[in-house]
Amino acid sequence: MLSNHKNYISIANIKTDSNTAVDPSNPETIPKFVDELPIPYVARPSRQYGYYNENEQFYQITMLETRHKFHKFFPPTKVWGYNGTYPGPTIEAMKDTTVKVKWVNELPTKHFLPVDYTLHGTADTPEVRTVVHLHGANVDWNSDGHPEAWYSRDNKFVGPKYTRDVYEYTNHQAGATLWYHDHAIGITRLNVYAGLAGFYIIRDSLEKRLKLPEGPYDIPIMIQDKQFNPDGSLFYPDNTNPPVDNPQPSVPNIFFGNTIVVNGKLWPFLEVEPRKYRFRILNGSNARPYILRLSNGGVFHQIGTDLGLLHHPVELNSFILQPAERIDLIIDFSKYKGEEILLMNDAQIIPSPGMDTVMKFIVKKELSCPDFSQIPGELSPFHTIDPKLAVKERTLHLDEVTDHYGRQMHLLNYLMWDAPATEKPKLDTIEIWHLVNHFGFAHPIHLHLLHFEILGRKEFSSSDFDKNGNYIYKPNSLTPPLPFERGPKDVVRAEPGQVTSIVMHFKEHAGNYVWHCHILEHEDHDMMRPMVVEAN
Ligand code: C2O
Ligand code: CU
Ligand code: CU
Secondary structure, eight states: OOOGGOOOTTTTBBOTTOBBOTTTTTTGGGSSSSSSSOOOOOOOOHHHHHHBBEEEEEEEEEEEEEEEEEEEESSSSEEEETTBBBSEEEEEEETOEEEEEEEEEEOSOOOSSSTTTSSTTTTSOOOOOOOOEEETTOOOGGGGGGGGGGGOGGGGBOTTTTOOSEEEEEOOOSEEEEEEEEOOOTTHHHHHHHOEEEEEEEEOHHHHHTOOOOOEEEEEEEEEEEEOTTTTBBOOOOSSOOSSSSSSOOOOOOOSSEEETTTTEEEEEHHHHHHOEEEEEEOSSSOOOOEEEEEOOOOOOEEEETTEEEEEEEEEEEEETTTTTEEEEEEGGGTTTTTTEEEOOOSSSOTTTTTTTTEEEEESOSSOOOOOOOOOOOOOOOOOOOGGGGGGEEEEEEEEEEEEOOEEEEETTOOTTSOOOOOOBBBTTEEEEEEEOOOEEEEEEEEESSOOOEEEEEEEEGBBTTTOOOOOOOOGEEEEEEEGSSSSBSSEEOOTEEEEEEEEEESSSOOOEEESSSSHHHTTTEEEEEEBBBOO
């Protein structure tokens, strides 16, 4: 019988303007700055069965398999998107106004990326399951998107923590840039990589009065790394965490793509007017950190961190963004009239061509109207959490072991996901957590439900721990957080060989939440733990 393998033709070998063949698997052949930066569309609230209440907004958002153009010269690529778009639609919310979302799973029942059946939550569960987590939300646990609150297509099967199909976000929190993404147990890395991520922006009246750039001059930017096969389909490794025998497929230790995608396009450009723009930059990558700067040495006026505004703007020439971190900043292009400026990435983990460049700003547009926006001297009276009021300190180790397939596995406090909860803070208390990173590299540690503040970091040695292994906290010995970290955070870089101390207030909701490393390969294997907030 004839094999038809030879009939395979890569439809991606399309000639470009410059007459070179584009091979999606080879970044050096992909021309940069040919696509304009897309701005994800804003989701429109709908009425459900005539239901209408002006104090709340209702949305129905459906997860669909679709085809997406990552690049002008690529064939359409199979992705999964909220409402069939990648990134998903942006949800615009007002502080204290309730948003309800029915997140519907209409995805296929087979995954198109390699599923590892040895990971937590993967046995006896449907291959494709989803649950939407609103990252950064102060929310009741039933609407948080707990990894075990998953459901399969049409809710045919649901996970043990599934309780409802309409999520309710009260938005009792300051204006900030949140994002929603998939969080299904054991396959989060694959579902997010497939395209299940979008912005959720909370606005508040306080912020409105500051006259920051708004409307078309307030732009969310989601940076993700991806890798493609020669035919333009998404590549994700199926076995790179040694040994290469069983299991097949097997989760990688970590995965870095070799291209940069911004709001869904590879290395896009944005034409801007010579005026101030606000950018809400999100690192939506599975694992890759970025150190961003402008090619002309220009300044960023940082106005906010993950979950809200700073007290005062901070001028930066560069900053680090780990997976899931956000930064809110203003660039004043009036100083750069006529220039073309690249957004550069100085964090080169494995140097590969093109990963030093994110996108291009072209300052050639005419000013369409005068720029009355401001970079105010004072931003927000954001309330700091007093560490002296903490009722509990926790020492939490970040370390690795070998799993029974001989693979490297990352753990929090030496416990796997399935072990009973050990982090059980009491409602309305303040705690200090000391993250002790024994690895040789940083992990972005994320807590659901709340914002925290970074107290500081310190290199540790054995003398920093008492005989029970608890960290001996000496507030004055800490190196304070970097200028761009001094606001409300929900992800923190736990630096290698250091203790990173954070303080948080369990203020409003009790129930089942989680905390984890936001390197998604780590989260799935097995660097995630329950966090149960206990009502008094
Ligand atoms: Cu952005 Cu638990 O996640
Ligand atoms: Cu989260
Ligand atoms: Cu990690």
